[in-house]
Amino acid sequence: xxxxxxxxxxxxxxxxxxxxxxxxxxxxxxxxxxxxxxxxxxxxxxxxxxxxxxxxxxxxxxxxxxxxxxxxxxxxxxxxxxxxxxxxxxxxxxxxxxxxxxxxxxxxxxxxxxxxxxxxxxxxxxxxxxxxxxxxxxxxxxxxxxxxxx
Amino acid sequence: xxxxxxxxxxxxxxxxxxxxxxxxxxxxxxxxxxxxxxxxxxxxxxxxxxxxxxxxxxxxxxxxxxxxxxxxxxxxxxxxxxxxxxxxxxxxxxxxxxxxxxxxxxxxxxxxxxxxxxxxxxxxxxxxxxxxxxxxxxxxxxxxxx
Numbered sequence: 001x002x003x004x005x006x007x008x009x010x011x012x013x014x015x016x017x018x019x020x021x022x023x024x025x026x027x028x029x030x031x032x033x034x035x036x037x038x039x040x041x042x043x044x045x046x047x048x049x050x051x052x053x054x055x056x057x058x059x060x061x062x063x064x065x066x067x068x069x070x071x072x073x074x075x076x077x078x079x080x081x082x083x084x085x086x087x088x089x090x091x092x093x094x095x096x097x098x099x100x101x102x103x104x105x106x107x108x109x110x111x112x113x114x115x116x117x118x119x120x121x122x123x124x125x126x127x128x129x130x131x132x133x134x135x136x137x138x139x140x141x142x143x144x145x146x147x148x149x150x
Numbered sequence: 151x152x153x154x155x156x157x158x159x160x161x162x163x164x165x166x167x168x169x170x171x172x173x174x175x176x177x178x179x180x181x182x183x184x185x186x187x188x189x190x191x192x193x194x195x196x197x198x199x200x201x202x203x204x205x206x207x208x209x210x211x212x213x214x215x216x217x218x219x220x221x222x223x224x225x226x227x228x229x230x231x232x233x234x235x236x237x238x239x240x241x242x243x244x245x246x247x248x249x250x251x252x253x254x255x256x257x258x259x260x261x262x263x264x265x266x267x268x269x270x271x272x273x274x275x276x277x278x279x280x281x282x283x284x285x286x287x288x289x290x291x292x293x294x295x296x
Binding site for chain 1: 243248255256258260261262263264265266267268269280282283284289290292293294295
């Protein structure tokens with residue numbers, strides 16, 4: 001894949017992640033630290049997390065097209081790296097209470113859920129694309145049948 | 151090699167005649183080209199040569215430098231290269247869908263998403279073929295008749 005195209009995909013992923021991380025922070029925060037107060041800086045944290053989570057996704061880049069097995073392996077590796085990044089940020093953050101195992105597990109679970117959701121959204125996008133192609137395929141066949149009869 | 155074109159009467163049968171001292175690879179290629187223009191390709195199966203109708207071919211694959219023609223039930227080997235067939239069969243609704251494969255658009259029953267921006271073509275023969283993401287754009291354009 002062209003690197004430029006790859007970067008554009010990562011930019012799209014960045015915005016998807018920012019939105020989902022914002023939702024995850026809201027849910028986790030509401031559950032474990034409902035009364036916490038933050039400054040304006042906090043608004044940047046989903047974007048900061050998303051940007052850092054994008055970095056491990058570069059392991060999926062390849063000039064040649066990866067086989068299904070290679071792609072699965074690299075995606076699994078990417079998930080492990082993203083989990084690592086998030087845990088590192090959590091353990092170095094003074095705001096997140098990593099002393100509570102429940103908080104750590106919830107964070108790890110959130111990463112997994114976001115990973116699955118992103119892949120689900122990408123698959124749904126491709127499903128819609130396949131639907132359009134099937135419609136075009138039907139039109140193509142109809143046109144071909146008409147030409148054959150003439 | 152001289153090339154001579156002769157006009158014949160309405161009632162006479164049209165034919166391409168190659169006069170040669172021996173049937174070389176070049177002669178076979180010319181013969182195969184003429185046949186392909188008429189809608190068939192020469193394929194070898196179990197040591198025997200067959201004329202495979204283009205309309206019977208579901209897809210064509212190149213594996214380890216060899217090219218194979220896949221019909222619903224049989225697989226023929228052909229001496230033609232994939233890029234040659236791509237050029238020859240362009241007007242017969244064959245399209246490249248990966249580095250090593252050409253597919254007949256008329257043999258695709260439906261298209262489904264696969265992983266990583268790829269798609270799977272489900273053929274009427276029941277086979278499933280992966281469409282490489284690099285060729286998806288060309289497929290979309292071909293289906294739209296562009």
